[in-house]
Amino acid sequence: MLIEMAFFLTPHPSAVAKIRKARLMSQEAVAIEANVPLAIIEQIETAPKAISKRMAFSVAKSLAVPIQSLFSDDVEVDTNIPDFRTAGNRPAVLTSSGLARLARTRSITNYLADGAFDQDARFQNVGTVKVGDTDRAISLISTLYRPVRSSSGAVNPQDTFRETRVSLESSGIIVLCDRVGDAFRGFCYAMPREFPVIFVNTSGQRPATKLFTLLHEAVHVVTGSTGISDPSILNNRLERFCNSVAAAVMMPSAEFQAYYSRVKNRDVRSAVDSLSRQFGASKQATALRVTDLGIDAEFYAKWSASLPAKVPPIQEEDEDESDGGGGGISSQIARFGYLLPNMLIGAVKSKAISQYDAYRLTNLKPSTISQIAEIGANRLGQ
Template identity: 25%
Template sequence: MSKSVPAKIQPSLLVWARETAGYSLEDAASKLHVSVDRLHAAESGTAMLTFHQLQLVAGVFKRPLALFFLSAPPPREASTHDFRLDREVAHHPPAPSVNIELRRARQRRDEALTLAREIEAVVPTFEAQASLHEDTESVAARVTQLLQVTDEQSRIWKTPEIAFKARKSAVESQGVLVFEASRVPTEQMRGAAIFFDQLPVIILNGADAPAGRSFTLMHELTHLLLRQGGICDLAPSEDITPDARIERFCNAVAAAVLMPANKILAMLGDRGARDWTLDELGLLAKPFCVSREAMLVRLITLGHASQRQYIALRSQFREEYQLFKLSQRQDGGGGPSPAVMAVKNLGRPFVRLVLDAYENDRIDLSTVSDYLGVKIRHLPRIRELAAGSMAEA
């Protein structure tokens, strides 16, 4: 088909696709390599994009091409509450990459429910709950019991990566879909939760360090216990707004789950409140596979460190995190295989549902490939990873 053939579509579909992706007119025009006037004319119906330009639109806004030939825009997706507190992003709309990941997560959950019905699998109801009026230590104790991670299991975790995978598997065993986003700046989102009675969703930022993902996982699980969803950056805040109060609650529960008070206090012995060196924080954090920053925040909660020291070290923690991200980008190893990335980003429960549907002749190989976002040649390895131990992917 010639690149100059006009695409005869409803202009309102262009507006709908751009706005639901979160692009301004100017940013969208830049992404599509057209002038702002040209895109505005197409959206207002005074001009038409070419078919080639429409293909670019579908790619940038992450929508199926066929959708643009509907007679009217579909209903807009439900909005997700924004709990981000960092002053650089608070009160600004989420980036398009965040909106697209939220949309994908909802779509994958819908697909999971459809596949479960196809193979007559039982979909559990997420019944665990919590209230902001509860003591965070008590909520954390219930979460620990819910996840059934024993002291014996946690003692064999040698690295934060292994610990994160075990914790993720424990959360997934409660009927939660845990997805990891691979192309979202951590400044825009550390995590998100989307609550449903069945198959609630947690989204983690896959670019985050394993220890960071463990903390975010428990933070977002707490949001689900509160029967709510939202986008989070886990930024510390002393604000008195309702959102800040909820975020502090979720952070406190997450910290208490990952760093139980009795274990911390046993390690501290008779050492009282004081300033801690970074090496000391590292030694305390290591058995729990958490970051030094998380450990310092926990010590503050337990009355063994000061908010003053945290404020003094906050910029250093940020600098170290930026160095970690830089080292990840400079790693010349080529990165994980498509099979590993598929299982990491989609989670074992979703992958297993897709594979079970195929093995029960409910979907074909082409559909499996579409669901998992990989070529068919990667399926044998995905099958191994989905069936293997949590340490493999």
């Protein structure tokens, strides 16, 4: 019995069927993607059936959802479920904290779709870029990017993140930030006729990494696609596109190549460190940029190989992060930004929603929401 419990799992039939339909996939497509017999998919959608743990992971991978989703009898799904595949194209296993952030973010997008809010204020370019249309994507994201440079010309990633976030929110994209003990760096919901919402996981990320995540998710918004930000994903066309556009905006080709010529004779780690500091980009994104521009096809591989074996590349750039948190109004602004509180307090004042509704959505006191909104009105130019 213990062996059976350890190696066999029983997905909930309705959960598998609901997720599959939300993904617009046939049973045959799931079976092919998961590399399991069609009969297995038919059986687990019909009645409770124990399958191997390995097979359960394969089904979750094919549906691109956290594996926990397969076992919930009340799983909430829609056609815009984020693609929760992580490094190695494996399904993410989210903690309860991660799932809670996902649920709250989706509830915010659903709530703001109500007629109580000014729909003209939302970002108007959701889904206007096709994957592969690099020039248009770079053009759109560049208009939202707000680099803040030091006297030496180097980009300050912390200040740039702050100003770019304000730019995104001024354009009608809500940006939420919070610490979640899961491996993903961010995700977004971006559907036509809804307010797009970006979530950045600030746990264990240095400023440069958070900035790259923010731009990566902004590319998801303009493509009208959801996804989870994990820089180790190299074999997913959408994720690679988002990564390459974010990198191109942060590290423009001509400027990047000119600076690279100054450091190319250094060892790869030293060169990446210098480039990363100059452009305010994460080290991993910087190393990939060298390869993507065709400067050195083997550069990323050489940089990865140069890292200490006991430190995975995704952790390399997360060291020595300073915690800019705190319990006051600043920490709440860091979590919720300006746009969401501004919209909520406006709806409360117009009596379109109650103060309790605003509290229920954010867990913030009305006075706190009002204070953030007052500050935000100036920052957002409203």
